[in-house]
Every structure is written in C-alpha cells, then in structure tokens.
Amino acid sequence: MDRIRVVFFGTTTYSCAVFSQLLEEGYEVIAAVSQPDKKVGRKHELKEPPVKEFAKEHQIPILQPVRLRDEAESVCSLNPDLIITCAYGQLIPVSILKAPKYGCLNIHPSPLPKYRGGAPMQRAVMNGDDYTEVCLMEMAEQMDSGKVYARIPAEIGPDVTSSELFQQLEAPARQLIQEYLPKYLEGTLPGEVQDESKAVIARNIKPEEEQVSFRKEPINELYNHLRGLIDEPIGYGIVNGKRVKFARVRKENGPVKETPGTILGFADHAMRIAADGGVLLVYELQMEGKARMNADAFYNGVGRNLVGARFE
Numbered sequence: 477m478d479r480i481r482v483v484f485f486g487t488t489t490y491s492c493a494v495f496s497q498l499l500e501e502g503y504e505v506i507a508a509v510s511q512p513d514k515k516v517g518r519k520h521e522l523k524e525p526p527v528k529e530f531a532k533e534h535q536i537p538i539l540q541p542v543r544l545r546d547e548a549e550s551v552c553s554l555n556p557d558l559i560i561t562c563a564y565g566q567l568i569p570v571s572i573l574k575a576p577k578y579g580c581l582n583i584h585p586s587p588l589p590k591y592r593g594g595a596p597m598q599r600a601v602m603n604g605d606d607y608t609e610v611c612l613m614e615m616a617e618q619m620d621s622g623k624v625y626a627r628i629p630a631e632i633g634p635d636v637t638s639s640e641l642f643q644q645l646e647a648p649a650r651q652l653i654q655e656y657l658p659k660y661l662e663g664t665l666p667g668e669v670q671d672e673s674k675a676v677i678a679r680n681i682k683p684e685e686e687q688v689s690f691r692k693e694p695i696n697e698l699y700n701h702l703r704g705l706i707d708e709p710i711g712y713g714i715v716n717g718k719r720v721k722f723a724r725v726r727k728e729n730g731p732v733k734e735t736p737g738t739i740l741g742f743a744d745h746a747m748r749i750a751a752d753g754g755v756l757l758v759y760e761l762q763m764e765g766k767a768r769m770n771a772d773a774f775y776n777g778v779g780r781n782l783v784g785a786r787f788e
Contacts, residue, residue, distance in 0.1 A: 479504050480578070480661065483554055485561035485568070487511040487525045493646035494562040494583050495530055497653040507537045507554055509544070511565050545569045558661075561615065562649065565594065573615055578661060580615035583649050585642075587627070588613060589670040591678035592620035597645070598638045599678040602704030604696065606632050608641075610648040612656050614667060621675075623667030626656040635726065637706035686711050688722075690737030690787050695754035699727040702756075710762075713749075713787040715739070720787075723768055724760035729753060737787035742775040749787060 482503045484495050487510050498505055508531040513522045531538040541547040544566045552575040559576050561568065562583040573580050586596035587609040593599075600608050609629050614622030628648035632641060659665050688701050688711050702725050705711040712721045715737075726746070734740060734750040741748055746757040762768040763778065771779070 481506050481555070481557045483507050483509065483551060483556040483559050483576075484527075485509045485559065485564040486527045487565050488563045488642075489526045490585075490642045490646060490649070491527050491562045491564070492530045494560065494649050494653060495527060497650040498560065499534065501654060501657070503558075505534075505536055506556060507539060507551075509539045509541070509551065509564070512540045512542055544572075548572050551575070559615070560653075567619065568615055570617055573617065581625075581657075581660070582613050582615050582620070582622075583652055584611045584613050584620055585609075585645050585649070586611070586678065587629075588620065588624050589672065589675040591676055593678040594680040596678040597641045598681055598704045600632060600704075601636065601638045601641060602700050604700045606634070608632055608645070610645050610652060612652040612660065619677075621670060621672075623669055625660050625665040625667050626652055628652060635703070637703045639707040681705065681709060688713055690749065690751055690756075693752070695727055695729060695751040695756065698751055698756060699725065713737070715782060715785050715787045719764040721762040721768070722756075722758050723762060724758070726757040726759070727751075728755045728757065730755075735786060739782050739785050739787070741783050742771060742779060745770065745772055747771045747774065747779065 480503050482498060482505045484498060484505050486495055508527055510525045510527040513524050516523045528538050539547065539550065548569045548571045551572050556576045558578040559580040568580060585608060588611050591599055609627045611624050612626040613624045616622035628651055630645055630648055686705060686709050688698055690713065693701060702711045702722050706723065710721045710723055712719045732750045732755060736750055736752045738750040739747065740750055746759050749756045749758065758771060760768060760770050761774055
C-alpha cells in the first residue's frame, strides 16, 4: 500500500498522543486542523492549542478555522486519503466527510453509543462510572453515530480526575492507531453499527454546571462532580459572596453533624468542609481574585478567618 496521506483534526494534549502515533507509524500527515488560539488567564494572553504547537515542531502546516464549514473547501483541496480526528471540538461538515478515499475516522473515549458528544470523559467521571472505552469509529453526519471498528476497555479509578483520565487513555488511543488502523485500511474490520436506542449524549460543560451545591449534593455526588471538572474548567463553591475553586480534592464518608457547606477547619494540609454524608477535603484551591495555592498557604492568608463560614 502506498503511503497514506492524512489530515489530522485535533486540539488538546490528548489529541497530540494520536497525532504523534500517526507520525511514528509512518503516515504522511500533510496538514493539521485545530481550534483557534485562545485567550487565557487574567491577562487574556493568547495561547496556542497543543496540536498547533506539536504541528509547528514537526513542520506540518496548520489550519485554525473559526468555523470549519467556512473553510471546508480548503481542507478538501488537500486531497487527503484519510482524515483522523481526536478531540477537535467542531462538527465536521459533510463535504469533508465525503472527501477522503478511506473516509474519516475518530478516536472517541467512551463506550459508544454511551457518551456521544464533546465531554465524554468529564461526564463519565461526574456520573461516578468505573469503566470506559476508547473507540476507533467512523465519522458520520450525526454526531458520533458511525460504525465502531474497534474498542479498547479501560477502568476509571474511584479518585481519578477527568484530567488524569485523559492521560490514562492516551495509551489505548495510540494502540488503536498502531494495531487497528492498518486493519481498517486493509478492509478487514467490518464495523459494528451502534444501537440508537442506547445513545447517551455527553454535552459540553455549561458554565452553570461549574458551581457545586453542598446543600443539594451528597458527598459522593459532590466529589464526582468536582473530579469531573479537574483540571478544566475546575468546579467552585461560593462562600461569603466569593467564588472558591476546588483544584485538588478527596473525601471522607461518614456521619457529620454540621450543616453541609460549613468549613470545619484545616488539618493534614486540607481544608475540611462538611457535606451530606461526609467531609470534602480540599488540598488545592483558588479564591476569586487570588492565585491557586495549597490549603496551608490559604489558611495562613484568609482561610483562618473562614472557619465556621458556610458554602452555599
């Protein structure tokens, strides 16, 4: 088989694992498509997405359309044999899906048809799931609805954050490229049609979902909610009218007398907050207008004055 010309679509660090494996396996990546640079931090400085940085390091042309459908012709004119996507962040127009000789494939981290959409790993962690998969799947007009050509299972640990899960799933994503992509190109993978009746949508995280509620969420639900938002966008609570982001957490299950949300104190390098059915332990946090810090530093600043205060 002649060397396969690939256009790669991706944005995140997780995407780079697949991008890297394509190069290692000898595919000719003729271009990469990524999201536009993004303003980050309090200074709103422009930051390049990881895939753009990776492409530049390997001298691969990069496209960053604000709306992909407006530049679909530019992608099609590259005449790729194959398109591979992984955590790109935009829907692929039909004109692009029909362009490559070998079609368009996606590396999707969920047990399809469960968790179709833009936040499959975050939703899995937020829902307390202990199992997931990474799938090699056909790109179709309807989001994440195409045939599944290969699945690799993976466990989700009880304390894993969505950021840590992304890292854990890099290895099976690479394995799909190394082991199963050649079989797909040879035509030896028949593909499994998804059961539409079991489809579950994993929508992107909305801003209002970033706030947790100590009054409404029992400790296990609260803990899963926060794990699913670490390291991005990071969940928060409100105390004395100020947002506090919870950047590293653990939990203790057991009866608690105090009202959920009450800051019980600081011990063993953690801020302890009462919850329904246990205690939330916060090891790293960020108060509104302040830098991220560990709980000891927070206590030595404003934290000591917050003991007894209550999160909403």
